[in-house]
Amino acid sequence: MPTEQTLTGKRILLVIGGGIAAYKSLDLIRRLSERGAAVRCIMTGAAQHFITPLAVGALSADHVFTDLFDRQDEQDVGHIRLARDCDLIVVAPATADLMAKLAQGHANDLASAVLLAAKAPVLMGPAMNPQMWANPATRRNRQTLAGDGIHFVGPNSGEMAEKNEAGEGRMAEPLEIVSAIEDLVKGPSKLLAGRRIIVTSGPTHEPIDPVRYIANRSSGKQGHAIAAALARLGADVRLVSGPVTIPDPAGVSTTHVETARQMQAAVEALLPAEAAIMVAAVADWRSETETNEKMKKGAGGPPSLQMVENPDILAGIGHHAQRPTLVVGFAAETQDVLANAEKKLAKKGADFIVANDVSHDSGINPGGVMGGARNRVKIVSRDGVDEWPEMDKDAVAEKLADLVARHLNTTTV
Helix, strand or coil, rough: CCCCCCCCCCEEEEECCCCCCCCHHHHHEEEEEEEECCCEEEECCCCCCCCCHHHHHHCCCEEECCCCCCCCCCCCCCCHHHHHCCCCEEEHHHHHHHHHHHHHHCCCCCHHHHHHCCCCCEEEEEEEHHHHHHHHHHHHHHHHHHHHHEEECCCEECCCCCCCCCEECCCHHHHHHHHHHHCCCCCEEEECCCCEEEECCCCEEEEECCCCCCCCCCCCCCHHHHHHHHHCCCCCCEECCCCCCCCCCCCCCECCCCCHHHHHHHHHCCCCCCEEEEEEEEEEEEEEECCCCCCCCCCCCCCCCCEECCCCHHHHHHCCCCEEEEEEEEECCCHHHHHHHHHHHHHHHHCEEEEEEEECCCCCCCCCCCCCCCCCEEEEEEEEEEEECCCCCCCCHHHHHHHHHHHHHHHHC
């Protein structure tokens, strides 16, 4: 049967990085061409060690660009023209080096210069050894790129090209990349168009004196990723963020707060809303008093703090007179994760509890979930428990946004 022409008239710039997975790019070119796309290709110097410009040019039926300082190609600032004369840029394989260059803003070859000058959406298909993909530097670069609006497909898990090597790092298969391209070209489904959703994120800081406070290790990465994923589905997202060092997500209205009481007031001021996703790791207690001067060390030893309980923001929303249709809470636990999440579900009036093990022994990220790039969660509801595999926090966010969309669209039909 003939292939459906889903990409007719679309101009795709394919950047081929230097890895053994470059051979898959040849099939990717063919698959894109079958669907009506015009494919133009850039090859890095390393890519040419794995496949040839001759093969790439034969399949794309176009000139293959390889050199930033090519006299003919650059006579009209060719790298700027390449960056702009396309509807989408695909980087496959996206090597650790290419990801690092773009994350740091380097532009010392044709591929990196084009990516830095790009206005079109960019889709990356990472491919590298599992140890390289798991390296904290690569994780940071991936997080930075996602925050900058770069899209990703893969990598997958499985056997690598190297003998006796397996794990996460395989480039997504060509048809997976084609599917991701089709989704980007047609634009995200606006399943949550116009729906107001409140999201909380990050820690709270509870002051003791002008220089000290009580807090936790939350980075806000998971909450901010969820806010961004909901916004991509068209939601009117109102994010209430505690003190974090990451940028506000694009397309989201953000309110910055410090303390639990400030967060509670900000959340309640945003009601009514159709959903509330309470991701923030709110400090359970605060010092009853805050001194105006820095507490000094003295002969009497450390001062005693009288602690009082902070407001329970999740329970307040779950039992509020203007309770949203959907209330989702998070349970960050270090022991009895499932049992504690089930108790929280019943007590706090939530529809779902997203439970995760944040202990140092969880095996996720060096040092645990808080502050890391990956997560493994269980979705607890009155219907049972759905265990999700370990994935990066952006993937968790996408999957949770889809769950929110399906739940709201089912309950309001």
